[in-house]
Amino acid sequence: MSLKYVLLGLLTQQPRYGYELKREAEQLLGNGAELNPGQLYPLLRKLAEQQLIAGERVEQEDRPDKRIFTLTEAGAHELSAWFDEPVPLSVGRSALFVRFVVLVLVRPEARAGFLKEQRHRLLEFIGQLVADRAKHLGSEDLSTRALRELTVLHAEADLKWIELLETLES
Amino acid sequence: MNKTPERALRSTLAEEALPRIRVNALTKVYQRGGEPVQALAGIHLEIAPGAFVAIMGQSGSGKTTLLNILTGVDRPTAGEIWLDGQRLDTMSEAQLAILRRRRIGLIFQAFNLLNNMSALENVMLPALLAGRSASEARKLASVLLDELGLGKRLQKLPGQLSGGEQQRVAIARALVNEPAVLCADEPTGNLDAQTGQEILHLLKRLHTQGQTIILVTHDAQIASQAERIVVMRDGRIIDDMNGQGSLPVSPTLLADMSGLEMC
Numbered sequence: 001m002s003l004k005y006v007l008l009g010l011l012t013q014q015p016r017y018g019y020e021l022k023r024e025a026e027q028l029l030g031n032g033a034e035l036n037p038g039q040l041y042p043l044l045r046k047l048a049e050q051q052l053i054a055g056e057r058v059e060q061e062d063r064p065d066k067r068i069f070t071l072t073e074a075g076a077h078e079l080s081a082w083f084d085e086p087v088p089l090s091v092g093r094s095a096l097f098v099r100f101v102v103l104v105l106v107r108p109e110a111r112a113g114f115l116k117e118q119r120h121r122l123l124e125f126i127g128q129l130v131a132d133r134a135k136h137l138g139s140e141d142l143s144t145r146a147l148r149e150l151t152v153l154h155a156e157a158d159l160k161w162i163e164l165l166e167t168l169e170s
Numbered sequence: 171m172n173k174t175p176e177r178a179l180r181s182t183l184a185e186e187a188l189p190r191i192r193v194n195a196l197t198k199v200y201q202r203g204g205e206p207v208q209a210l211a212g213i214h215l216e217i218a219p220g221a222f223v224a225i226m227g228q229s230g231s232g233k234t235t236l237l238n239i240l241t242g243v244d245r246p247t248a249g250e251i252w253l254d255g256q257r258l259d260t261m262s263e264a265q266l267a268i269l270r271r272r273r274i275g276l277i278f279q280a281f282n283l284l285n286n287m288s289a290l291e292n293v294m295l296p297a298l299l300a301g302r303s304a305s306e307a308r309k310l311a312s313v314l315l316d317e318l319g320l321g322k323r324l325q326k327l328p329g330q331l332s333g334g335e336q337q338r339v340a341i342a343r344a345l346v347n348e349p350a351v352l353c354a355d356e357p358t359g360n361l362d363a364q365t366g367q368e369i370l371h372l373l374k375r376l377h378t379q380g381q382t383i384i385l386v387t388h389d390a391q392i393a394s395q396a397e398r399i400v401v402m403r404d405g406r407i408i409d410d411m412n413g414q415g416s417l418p419v420s421p422t423l424l425a426d427m428s429g430l431e432m433c
Contacts, residue, residue, distance in 0.1 A: 119401070119411075120411050123390060123393070123394050123399060123411065123413065124394075124412075124414070126390050126391055126394040127395060127413055128414060130367075130391050130394055130395055131414050134371060137364075152391065156391070159390055163228075166403075166408075167403075
């Protein structure tokens with residue numbers, strides 16, 4: 001349910017056109033984010049149907065009409081209620097976890113090789129993130145920095161988890 | 171007897187193929203409370219000249235014991251250690267002390283500078299011990315410190331320097347005798363994240379200039395920046411892989427939005 005609140009949040013600032021919401025949501029979510037218009041526009045329609053936002057048609061001379069979106073009072077309440085809810089804690093069933101348990105079920109002999117391969121990939125990934133961080137030092141927005149640190153720490157947690165499983169194995 | 175060009179070439183190649191460090195069937199057993207503790211359980215390792223190798227493991231994995239033995243600080247229980255074709259494990263303490271001074275540069279987590287000597291004197295000291303004249307040692311030390319960005323801090327005492335500056339002095343001290351290997355034991359362990367990254371960046375720069383570096387760390391972020399990562403556990407090498415130092419940076423690392431739900 002995350003992108004919905006990104007859009008509601010952006011609309012608290014001022015009314016926006018769809019393409020502005022796309023660009024600003026990408027910026028807010030950190031460098032490199034790309035939203036698929038095929039997902040964004042249906043979501044805007046849905047939010048308008050739920051009356052959380054209002055879309056007003058703006059005529060254009062030589063192009064199809066565009067819509068400008070504003071936040072409704074119900075939308076503002078929805079956003080406030082979201083802030084008041086506890087943030088869901090990340091749950092353990094990551095892609096790595098699911099792959100591991102299914103692999104151990106189907107190919108138990110491949111377990112050690114799988115864990116080793118994941119360590120290689122994670123160390124390589126951490127290496128790239130750390131090198132990328134050094135390259136952009138001091139020249140980034142908060143979202144991009146926060147996202148990178150979150151990603152590095154998750155990768156390190158995965159690495160520790162792999163180490164733990166390897167120790168259990170021996 | 172003159173060598174034919176072909177033979178000369180072959181012997182040059184053989185020289186180049188000689189590893190900087192070769193470790194064969196290395197073991198170390200400590201006695202702890204009357205009980206034998208196996209710190210190293212049969213290590214085989216070759217490190218090429220100019221390599222930048224991280225030895226990564228948790229505390230108790232044997233990584234520091236391995237480094238101490240490689241640098242002649244500690245002795246193995248069994249096994250061979252060769253540095254540039256010279257065997258270390260059979261040397262006397264006196265021979266080892268000379269080799270350590272001339273061929274091995276050490277940096278530590280706690281910097282280990284002499285607190286009553288200036289930055290310049292700290293760096294001069296190993297050069298003097300290796301037999302250089304005071305003026306030579308002074309020149310070498312000041313050039314190195316200048317290269318490491320401390321040209322204006324030569325006369326400061328360690329206590330007047332920041333952690334990052336102290337570690338750079340320690341790196342200059344380790345490099346002053348142009349060691350065959352620069353060995354670093356958790357060199358960023360006492361530094362904040364950003365200063366740690368700067369020291370790491372400095373090590374990467376030294377590596378590109380041809381310095382052979384062995385870096386011991388528990389920290390995956392630090393280890394990941396080496397050219398090669400050797401992973402240790404329970405006194406054994408359990409993995410050996412290429413690191414970031416051997417890879418280009420991908421331009422779209424953070425682009426994946428799959429973590430964000432779209433409704």
